[in-house]
Amino acid sequence: MKYLIATLVVVIGIIAIGATSYISAFNTGNRLENQIVATYEDNQNVLAQYGNRIAEAAQIPAMQRDDLAAVVTAALDARYGEEGSQAMFQFIQEQNPTIDSTVYTQLQRMIEAGRIDFASAQTRLIDQKRVYETALGSFWGGTWMRIAGYPSIDLDEYNIVVNARTVEAFETGQEEAIQLR
Amino acid sequence: MTLYYAVLFIIPLIMWIGIAKLFLHLNFSWGEVAIQLAVTSIVIFGIFAVGSHSQTSDHMFVNGVVTKLEPVKKSCKSGWSDYTDDFCTEYRTRSVPDGQTCTTTNGKRSCSTNYKTQYNYIYYWEQKYFVRTTIQSYQVPRVDAQGTQTPPRFSEIEIGDPVTMQVSYTNYIRGASSSLFNEQLPADELPPLAYPSVRDMYKANRVIVSGVAFDGNLHKEWNDQIAVLNSSISKTGANVILVLTGDDRKFPEKLAQAWEAHNINDVVVTMGINGDDVSWVDVRSWSSNSIVEISIRDGILNLGTLDNVAINDIIQESVMNGFELQSMENFEYLADDIPPPTWAYILAIITLLIITPIITYVFNKYEVI
Numbered sequence: 001m002k003y004l005i006a007t008l009v010v011v012i013g014i015i016a017i018g019a020t021s022y023i024s025a026f027n028t029g030n031r032l033e034n035q036i037v038a039t040y041e042d043n044q045n046v047l048a049q050y051g052n053r054i055a056e057a058a059q060i061p062a063m064q065r066d067d068l069a070a071v072v073t074a075a076l077d078a079r080y081g082e083e084g085s086q087a088m089f090q091f092i093q094e095q096n097p098t099i100d101s102t103v104y105t106q107l108q109r110m111i112e113a114g115r116i117d118f119a120s121a122q123t124r125l126i127d128q129k130r131v132y133e134t135a136l137g138s139f140w141g142g143t144w145m146r147i148a149g150y151p152s153i154d155l156d157e158y159n160i161v162v163n164a165r166t167v168e169a170f171e172t173g174q175e176e177a178i179q180l181r
Numbered sequence: 182m183t184l185y186y187a188v189l190f191i192i193p194l195i196m197w198i199g200i201a202k203l204f205l206h207l208n209f210s211w212g213e214v215a216i217q218l219a220v221t222s223i224v225i226f227g228i229f230a231v232g233s234h235s236q237t238s239d240h241m242f243v244n245g246v247v248t249k250l251e252p253v254k255k256s257c258k259s260g261w262s263d264y265t266d267d268f269c270t271e272y273r274t275r276s277v278p279d280g281q282t283c284t285t286t287n288g289k290r291s292c293s294t295n296y297k298t299q300y301n302y303i304y305y306w307e308q309k310y311f312v313r314t315t316i317q318s319y320q321v322p323r324v325d326a327q328g329t330q331t332p333p334r335f336s337e338i339e340i341g342d343p344v345t346m347q348v349s350y351t352n353y354i355r356g357a358s359s360s361l362f363n364e365q366l367p368a369d370e371l372p373p374l375a376y377p378s379v380r381d382m383y384k385a386n387r388v389i390v391s392g393v394a395f396d397g398n399l400h401k402e403w404n405d406q407i408a409v410l411n412s413s414i415s416k417t418g419a420n421v422i423l424v425l426t427g428d429d430r431k432f433p434e435k436l437a438q439a440w441e442a443h444n445i446n447d448v449v450v451t452m453g454i455n456g457d458d459v460s461w462v463d464v465r466s467w468s469s470n471s472i473v474e475i476s477i478r479d480g481i482l483n484l485g486t487l488d489n490v491a492i493n494d495i496i497q498e499s500v501m502n503g504f505e506l507q508s509m510e511n512f513e514y515l516a517d518d519i520p521p522p523t524w525a526y527i528l529a530i531i532t533l534l535i536i537t538p539i540i541t542y543v544f545n546k547y548e549v550i
Contacts, residue, residue: 009199009211009214010195010199010203013195013199013218014195017188017191017192017195020184020188021185021188024184024185024188028517031514031517032514032517035513035514105479109472109475109476109479110472112471112475113470113471113472113474113475113503114471116471116474116475117469117470117471120471123361123362124362124511126361127360127361127362127514127515128514130359130361130518131514131515131517131518134359134518135517135518140185140188140189141185
């Protein structure tokens with residue numbers, strides 16, 4: 001009888017630890033995945049907001065704002081790098097030739113701030129993926145997370161925006177000098 | 182994460198109790214098994230909870246202004262009383278008999294007298310000097326026991342004076358050393374600069390000079406001005422710290438690591454100076470909008486000289502227009518990336534290897550329940 005009780009206590013203890021580990025792993029996986037998805041969407045939001053802010057600051061007519069948003073997005077998401085900034089300023093000057101130097105300076109600051117904010121948002125996404133992958137790779141917690149069905153999202157779908165020149169530089173191990181003109 | 186690490190340590194605990202009960206046939210009841218499991222689990226969980234808190238607990242400056250100067254005068258109890266007053270502090274004490282405690286040993290009864298402390302206030306009234314502010318109240322120490330004379334420190338305070346205090350908050354970035362938001366520089370490269378702290382009730386030196394000669398009077402004056410600036414921008418939640426250095430442009434990065442990535446509301450403006458000229462400017466904050474950093478940097482660089490009044494104006498305008506206090510919730514994900522400190526592991530191991538066997542021994546030898 002004593003052995004039966006002893007075995008029961010040990011089994012209940014093991015089940016309790018297993019259940020605690022499972023629930024903890026499930027909640028951790030759920031929380032981290034939702035954060036990654038939310039941050040990914042927030043990155044898109046950061047890009048969109050800057051288009052609007054710059055259009056307002058540059059006093060661009062309402063009809064041309066969608067066109068500007070596309071140019072701003074291209075400049076901010078680093079797809080065109082410095083050339084993107086030049087294209088944006090050219091577009092702004094075409095739409096608003098009377099733009100004064102104060103507004104122009106303010107726009108330059110907004111673009112730089114936008115780049116920093118976007119870079120920071122992208123770093124947060126990378127950091128969240130790092131934390132999630134570290135959790136998945138840990139011995140105890142990671143095992144229970146896999147048992148709980150994580151990862152349930154494809155992490156490759158939540159990558160940061162990288163320009164083609166950077167991808168090429170990493171693939172070839174060589175970087176060409178930037179052509180400003 | 183606390184639960185995760187606690188569970189890892191509870192597994193060997195269960196194994197040990199199982200071995201002790203089933204294979205070593207130690208003599209303790211199932212009630213004692215339950216107590217042992219519960220007590221040790223709570224202790225281990227507590228160790229990791231305290232360890233986690235110590236990793237993320239931080240203090241940030243909150244700024245405000247003096248709103249009211251309030252001397253408060255209250256009457257004190259007269260005669261001897263069993264209780265102390267919640268306001269008056271100056272009293273005499275005495276011990277008076279308060280019944281007896283009697284015990285019977287080997288059929289012999291013996292009694293001893295109990296005593297209690299009574300209080301008699303010296304003055305009919307006492308006066309205290311309070312400074313009410315937008316962040317909290319302060320009490321200026323009295324210069325005489327009763328408080329009849331107004332303390333000089335109280336007299337010099339004016340309504341509208343800047344005040345600051347440090348409040349505790351959870352800083353996930355501080356605890357997550359592996360985070361991409363933390364610098365990864367060797368410890369011996371970090372500048373030995375202490376983060377500002379509160380002095381003289383509600384003041385703090387937030388103009389810091391490192392490795393360069395600087396006029397002492399201007400330093401003090403600028404500190405006072407930054408205190409006023411910080412109270413002026415208090416509604417944004419920001420806290421401005423100025424650092425003047427003769428070091429190179431890598432200094433701000435080193436300082437950021439030395440100060441554990443800065444507080445969530447700090448705007449740290451570092452200026453490389455050469456005489457009266459500003460060579461470079463670096464502005465770091467966790468503001469949701471980086472325009473505040475760019476505006477301050479460009480404004481000071483355009484100015485070019487160490488004009489404290491003009492620099493203060495640039496900072497104030499930029500913070501008021503651009504600073505957006507970021508929520509620490511954005512970094513809560515880092516809580517899953519903060520391992521417990523080494524001392525927590527050591528304490529947990531000590532608990533398992535020493536305290537648990539001792540409890541087992543006691544339960545084996547004595548019948549507790």
